[in-house]
Amino acid sequence: MAAVTYELIKKDSKSKARRGRVHTPHGSIETPVFMPVGTAATVKAMRPDEVKEMGAQIILSNTYHLYLRPGHEIVREAGGLHKFMNWDRAILTDSGGFQVFSLGDLRKITEEGVEFRSHIDGSKHMLSPEKSIEVQNALGSDIIMAFDECAPYPADRGYVKNSLERTTRWLKRCKEANKNEDFQSLFGIMQGGMYQDLRYQSAMEIVDLDLPGYAIGGLSVGEPKDIMYEVLDYCVDYLPADKPRYLMGVGSPDYLFEGVERGVDMFDCVLPTRIARNGTAMTSRGRVVIKNAAHERDFTALDPECDCYTCRNYSKAYLRHLFKSNEILSSMLLTNHNLHFLINLMSNMRKAIEEDRFLEFKREFYNKYGKF
Numbered sequence: 001m002a003a004v005t006y007e008l009i010k011k012d013s014k015s016k017a018r019r020g021r022v023h024t025p026h027g028s029i030e031t032p033v034f035m036p037v038g039t040a041a042t043v044k045a046m047r048p049d050e051v052k053e054m055g056a057q058i059i060l061s062n063t064y065h066l067y068l069r070p071g072h073e074i075v076r077e078a079g080g081l082h083k084f085m086n087w088d089r090a091i092l093t094d095s096g097g098f099q100v101f102s103l104g105d106l107r108k109i110t111e112e113g114v115e116f117r118s119h120i121d122g123s124k125h126m127l128s129p130e131k132s133i134e135v136q137n138a139l140g141s142d143i144i145m146a147f148d149e150c151a152p153y154p155a156d157r158g159y160v161k162n163s164l165e166r167t168t169r170w171l172k173r174c175k176e177a178n179k180n181e182d183f184q185s186l187f188g189i190m191q192g193g194m195y196q197d198l199r200y201q202s203a204m205e206i207v208d209l210d211l212p213g214y215a216i217g218g219l220s221v222g223e224p225k226d227i228m229y230e231v232l233d234y235c236v237d238y239l240p241a242d243k244p245r246y247l248m249g250v251g252s253p254d255y256l257f258e259g260v261e262r263g264v265d266m267f268d269c270v271l272p273t274r275i276a277r278n279g280t281a282m283t284s285r286g287r288v289v290i291k292n293a294a295h296e297r298d299f300t301a302l303d304p305e306c307d308c309y310t311c312r313n314y315s316k317a318y319l320r321h322l323f324k325s326n327e328i329l330s331s332m333l334l335t336n337h338n339l340h341f342l343i344n345l346m347s348n349m350r351k352a353i354e355e356d357r358f359l360e361f362k363r364e365f366y367n368k369y370g371k372f
């Protein structure tokens, strides 16, 4: 029995949306779920007790970052990531492939793996399927992601086909490298760019390995929204219904609605935490850019419908003042709100699916969204 299992609770009658539960060694996760990102073993500007208090069931961290700093051996000696960062719920770690392409100074991709220079000090490194699994085993995360190549967008068919086939070979090496780990579940990642037949090929190859869960990779890489939704629509159908489906790197409200409607269970995105530090709040009426002069004498809460700590205690005027003053509290309060907003949105989506009114809930949301 895999350490991570999926339990389908309810399927929406009018869409592919589904309500489920992912069981892990560090507790179960109600799905659909938004997973806050904690890249360097911390959800930036948040304490773990606050992240737990707002209802986060699982957070993400990253092989690439933790391998470079502080080093996975130090995290291993600390007793693993849960102990090191004082988080006792589930953790998912990405494999580092995507980050090497997007952060590191990529040197070379070979069958062996990827050579790159650290974005921190320029030192030379190699990440391979085996190295990525060794690091994730040292981190002790509950769900570990396969070492893959996220093909760039746009990319020609030939490149995408070769890349997905290498990603499948790398997945087999990941599975072999992880075979003695009883508590860490390896998820495969589907690639194939925007080509339906290649997506089908990638799905068949990774599903053949009978893994506890599967991610849809290679999306949210700059492709137009309608292409992403079209690809997502058929990708979900190529994955087994009895395993969790994780759409990587997706997380603003509209993408979450469209993803849930198409049958996705798990999402992650750096947006809510990143834009908070840049002074932007996600609200039920759309985004609020707190530094705008319009908020200078606005003594109302960010979001009239939000009951988070920030919305219960502070006004837009005060939050604008904090941001303009470059106060640390600005990042803390806006991050707290943005994460609370998304976690609460997912909780309401779960309830809507349970009550068979998901599409109505989505319509209600859009009727308010973008209307100040």
Ligand SMILES: CNc1nc2c(CCNCC3CCCC3)c3nc(N)[nH]c(=O)c3cc2[nH]1
Residues within 6 Å of the ligand: 037, 038, 039, 060, 061, 062, 093, 094, 095, 096, 097, 098, 145, 146, 148, 149, 150, 151, 189, 216, 217, 218, 219, 220, 221, 248, 249, 250, 268, 269, 270
């Ligand atoms: C933003 N868009 C996007 N992100 C993608 C990501 C990263 C998901 N987020 C990981 C967290 C961020 C820091 C800590 C972990 C992808 N990751 C992998 N392995 N493969 C993808 O195809 C892949 C594709 C992605 N597309």
